[in-house]
Amino acid sequence: MKRENGKPQLRIMIYTRQMHHIIKYSSIVLCCVAITIGAAAVPDVTRMWFTPPVIPLDFTGSISFEATVTESPTSVMFEYNGVDRVMYDDGTHGDLVPADGTWTTIFQANEILTKLTPSRVYRPFIGYCKPGGGSRYSIFAEIWTPDIGIVDVRPLSTNAQETDYLVNFKATKSQLMSFSASYWANQFYSVCEDSFDFIQFVHIAGKRGNRYHSIVKNSVQGIGLNIYDNSATFGSSGRLKGYTVYPLSNLFDCGVRNFNHEIGHQWINFLSGTPFSSGISHWPKGDVAINIMGFSLQGGAGGRYYYTFTPDGQGGFHVGTGNGTNSHSFNNMELYLMGLVPAAEVGTFFVLKNQNLNLTVGQTLQFSDITLVTVDDVISAKGVRTPASANAQSTFRCATVVLSEQLLDVHAVSFYDWFARRAEAKQQLSYASGFATGTSNPFYVATGARAVMFSKIANETPTLNISWLANDQFSLSFLGKLGIQYQPQVSSNLVTWVNMGPPVLAPLIQPSGDNPVSVTVTTSPGMSTGFWRVECAY
Ligand SMILES: [Zn+2]
Numbered sequence: 001m002k003r004e005n006g007k008p009q010l011r012i013m014i015y016t017r018q019m020h021h022i023i024k025y026s027s028i029v030l031c032c033v034a035i036t037i038g039a040a041a042v043p044d045v046t047r048m049w050f051t052p053p054v055i056p057l058d059f060t061g062s063i064s065f066e067a068t069v070t071e072s073p074t075s076v077m078f079e080y081n082g083v084d085r086v087m088y089d090d091g092t093h094g095d096l097v098p099a100d101g102t103w104t105t106i107f108q109a110n111e112i113l114t115k116l117t118p119s120r121v122y123r124p125f126i127g128y129c130k131p132g133g134g135s136r137y138s139i140f141a142e143i144w145t146p147d148i149g150i151v152d153v154r155p156l157s158t159n160a161q162e163t164d165y166l167v168n169f170k171a172t173k174s175q176l177m178s179f180s181a182s183y184w185a186n187q188f189y190s191v192c193e194d195s196f197d198f199i200q201f202v203h204i205a206g207k208r209g210n211r212y213h214s215i216v217k218n219s220v221q222g223i224g225l226n227i228y229d230n231s232a233t234f235g236s237s238g239r240l241k242g243y244t245v246y247p248l249s250n251l252f253d254c255g256v257r258n259f260n261h262e263i264g265h266q267w268i269n270f271l272s273g274t275p276f277s278s279g280i281s282h283w284p285k286g287d288v289a290i291n292i293m294g295f296s297l298q299g300g301a302g303g304r305y306y307y308t309f310t311p312d313g314q315g316g317f318h319v320g321t322g323n324g325t326n327s328h329s330f331n332n333m334e335l336y337l338m339g340l341v342p343a344a345e346v347g348t349f350f351v352l353k354n355q356n357l358n359l360t361v362g363q364t365l366q367f368s369d370i371t372l373v374t375v376d377d378v379i380s381a382k383g384v385r386t387p388a389s390a391n392a393q394s395t396f397r398c399a400t401v402v403l404s405e406q407l408l409d410v411h412a413v414s415f416y417d418w419f420a421r422r423a424e425a426k427q428q429l430s431y432a433s434g435f436a437t438g439t440s441n442p443f444y445v446a447t448g449a450r451a452v453m454f455s456k457i458a459n460e461t462p463t464l465n466i467s468w469l470a471n472d473q474f475s476l477s478f479l480g481k482l483g484i485q486y487q488p489q490v491s492s493n494l495v496t497w498v499n500m501g502p503p504v505l506a507p508l509i510q511p512s513g514d515n516p517v518s519v520t521v522t523t524s525p526g527m528s529t530g531f532w533r534v535e536c537a538y
Pocket residue numbers: 030031032033261262265282301302
């Protein structure tokens with residue numbers, strides 16, 4: 001949790017606007033993590049960017065850093081290695097337009113590139129942008145290295161290009177500064193099929209702000225949300241459930257807690273009328289808050305509740321320091337609301353009676369300090385979660401849309417493609433997010449191997465190995481991925497395809513589910529010439 005530019009009062013105003021949004025459009029915006037917006041009359045950085053936006057490791061030219069600053073301060077500094085450097089807004093020293101509020105400083109490539117260490121996962125901390133009279137803003141660069149690789153980039157039009165894992169659209173500055181999710185979702189569906197549960201929008205040089213998740217459609221009962229469907233506004237015929245916006249590209253990574261947290265907002269927390277209500281849209285302070293969804297800071301943004309609680313044998317708890325295993329995993333109350341565990345598997349949680357209480361490691365909470373909460377409290381207030389976990393969706397698909405003022409070069413596209421595909425990882429990953437570094441759980445791991453997330457926007461096209469067995473029996477062998485349903489189909493003319501037998505779900509052979517598994521189906525075509533394929537549903 002970083003609240004470096006903390007002006008919580010304005011943060012509340014922003015949240016209030018979103019509450020208004022709820023009333024007006026009955027869509028719900030959930031805001032997270034803390035890049036707060038500076039108060040009026042204090043110089044504030046509204047957007048900032050490097051050119052090039054993603055810097056290749058072998059880059060040798062100069063790199064400009066630009067920041068748009070409000071309130072016309074007399075000076076803006078960039079603190080690099082503890083030394084202030086002057087930024088310019090007078091048309092000199094690399095500044096493109098004098099007195100336009102956008103300030104510039106020029107770096108030599110090695111000043112940026114040498115900041116990269118393995119633990120920074122391609123996003124090194126460079127220094128602080130410091131408008132005179134304002135706060136300081138931490139600045140992270142994004143660096144492509146050969147380890148990321150180069151992906152195939154396909155042009156879609158003069159304003160769009162795609163890879164297997166993302167679509168990149170050209171957007172104007174004003175489209176970035178006043179973002180319309182429905183407009184860009186419709187643009188996305190003009191080039192991609194309607195087969196995604198979630199869209200994430202990544203802004204290059206966007207308006208500085210918190211990432212957030214917004215619900216487009218809810219069809220789940222028992223989680224405290226109304227049933228509604230605004231997907232048509234976004235260009236989807238009902239598949240799209242929600243979208244997440246990343247106004248700062250350097251915080252976009254689909255393999256980390258932040259991604260899982262935003263997805264979790266699709267279902268959590270709307271439990272008014274329960275002891276969890278004071279924490280909406282995260283959790284209130286208590287042991288329920290030590291996992292991915294965390295607790296609500298004053299103003300509503302999400303914070304990490306970094307404690308452990310050990311029973312003291314008398315109904316109370318000893319308070320210990322937090323750990324990454326907890327903060328990167330969903331707890332069973334969260335998994336219940338997501339439809340991934342049955343009610344019977346949800347244990348008892350507690351919330352603090354005094355939500356203003358600040359804990360210290362080593363203290364003991366008395367039983368009289370806490371309110372116990374069970375899933376029955378949730379069910380009696382909101383009804384049974386329907387569909388229940390036995391029938392609920394556990395294979396999800398998301399798409400990534402990157403908006404930039406110019407179409408990204410191949411290094412930048414490959415860079416964001418790499419962070420998008422991390423949603424599909426089945427094992428722990430190294431990550432860096434802001435100043436935090438460490439080991440993250442991708443979605444599959446964070447759900448305890450109960451759900452899978454696909455971020456590839458190109459459909460899987462498994463290669464079939466067809467072998468004749470006997471008596472018109474054929475074996476179709478292909479590599480299947482956990483969570484995708486494969487429907488074997490046959491055709492005599494490559495035009496009309498007929499389902500052969502039931503769809504096949506790739507069995508989970510590898511405990512980690514990390515490697516594709518092999519599935520064999522047998523067909524009886526009863527025809528002299530036949531073509532086979534498997535259609536993927538996910
Ligand atoms: Zn949140």
